[in-house]
Amino acid sequence: GCGKTSTLRMIAGFEDVTSGHIEVGGRVIDNLLPAERNIAMAFEGYALYPPLRVRDNIGFALLRDRQPRAEVKRQVEEIAELLEIVPALDRYPPTISAGQQQRTSLARALIRKADVFLLDEPMSQLEPQLRAVLRARLKDWLITRRMTTVFVTHDQTExxxxxxxxxxxxxxxxxxxxxxxxxxxxxxxxxxASFIGEPPMNLFEARVDRSRSGLGLAVLDAGGARAFELRFDAEVAGLADGAAVHLGMRPHRLRLGDRAGAVQGTVTSHSWLGDQTHVGVEIGGTECIVVAEGEVPARLGAPIAVEVPLRAVHLFDADDGRALFHGSEAAS
Structure with missing residues (x-):
């Protein structure tokens, strides 16, 4: 993994911090025991108590703190309704589904009054439709109660x-x-750039062309030959003529049309998703995706023109990948 869960475990106090400090509300906590940090965590592995009913698992921390049973019952049923596990409240963890166990673990964390809530992929076992519903409810719950939360997920949409x-x-x-x-x-x-965004960013190899004013890019094909050119009324400091760069273009920023400067390509795929169409276009031997609003009639193999506005353009260093230029900044 990339270290997401390890980071949570360091905040919770289950892993040692080798350098730096962890602060919560201006208080350094990395020298405190886990029980002293006032942190609530929903583990990826659920960590429920099998001999206790679901309702007792959820309310365990409140009962331990000797809160009135009537108030504990009210809070347990409120969070159970939010996460749609009310029918499971009087059952035991081994008798309920993995998704219900995961929501029980999440409910047990959310019911607490903690300084920080650590949620480790708390909805990974849920079917997509339920996950989408609970995602919206969870966001509202966290915002209205001003709950500082660290949420681990591999799902960028989430x-x-x-x-x-x-x-x-x-x-x-x-x-x-x-x-x-x-x-x-x-x-x-x-x-x-390539990780965030769906569909992902279109990437091309290119070289900076300063033979004229503005930002010029010679976009290369797979063999390194010049496939097409782009030129914009923008200046980019620190880019030498002929410098190798990665050119990134967001699919949602591209447009289908044949205005001056449009790039010619060939339709390779066509997916209508109801409110938008994803059109695959081969340009200079490289396939890219254009996201267009509504339904777009496009025949496979047909020629098509793609307009590349400045806001769609991102440039990255060819060696280390660091960002050099974002068209949205120059266009604003």
């Missing part, structure tokens, strides 16, 4: 839907920590 800020990690290294909008519009490097 991350974008839930998070105020997202930490993108690769092999234990933090690649970028930013809002969902910034990750899509201003990715820090090629890894983030």
């Amino acid at each position: 991350a974008i839907a839930l998070a105020d800020r997202i930490a993108v990690m690769e092999e234990g290294v933090l690649q970028q920590f930013a809002s969902p909008d910034e990750l899509k519009e201003r990715p820090a490097n090629l890894f983030v």
Whole structure:
């Protein structure tokens, strides 16, 4: 893995921190025992108590703190209704489904009054439709109660839907920590750019062309020959003429049309998804995806023109992948 769960375990106190410090509300906690950190965690492995009914698993921390049983019952039933596990409340963990066990673990964490909530892929066992419903409910629950939450997921759609800020990690290294909008519009490097976004960013090899004013790009085919050119009324500091770059283009920013400067290609695929159409286009030997609103009539093998607005363009260093230019910044 990339270190998502290990990061949660360090915050919770189950793994040692080798450098730096962990602060919660201005208080350093990495020298405290797990029980002293006031952190609630929903484990990926559920970690339920088999001899206890589901309702007693959920309310365990409240009962331990000697809260009135009537109030515990009210809170347990409220969170159980939110997560749709009311029918399972009087059953035991071994007798319910994996999805119900996972929601029981999540409910047990959410019912607590903690400084931080750590949720390790808390809905991975749920079917997509239920997952989408609970995702919206969970976001509302967390926001209205102002609950600081670290949510681990490998699903970028889930991350974008839930998070105020997202930490993108690769092999234990933090690649970028930013809002969902910034990750899509201003990715820090090629890894983030290709990971965030559905469909993913279209990528081409290119060279900077400064033979004329503005930003010029000679886009290369698989053999390294010039396939087509792009030119924009924008300046990019620090890019030498002939510099090798990765050119990224967001599918949702591209447009189908034949205005001046449009790139000619061939239709390779066509998927109508009801409210939008994904059109595959081969340009210079490389296939890219264009996302168009509504239904687009496009015949396989037919010629088609693609307009590339400046906002669609991202440039990355050919050697280390760091971001060099984002068209959305120049176009704003």
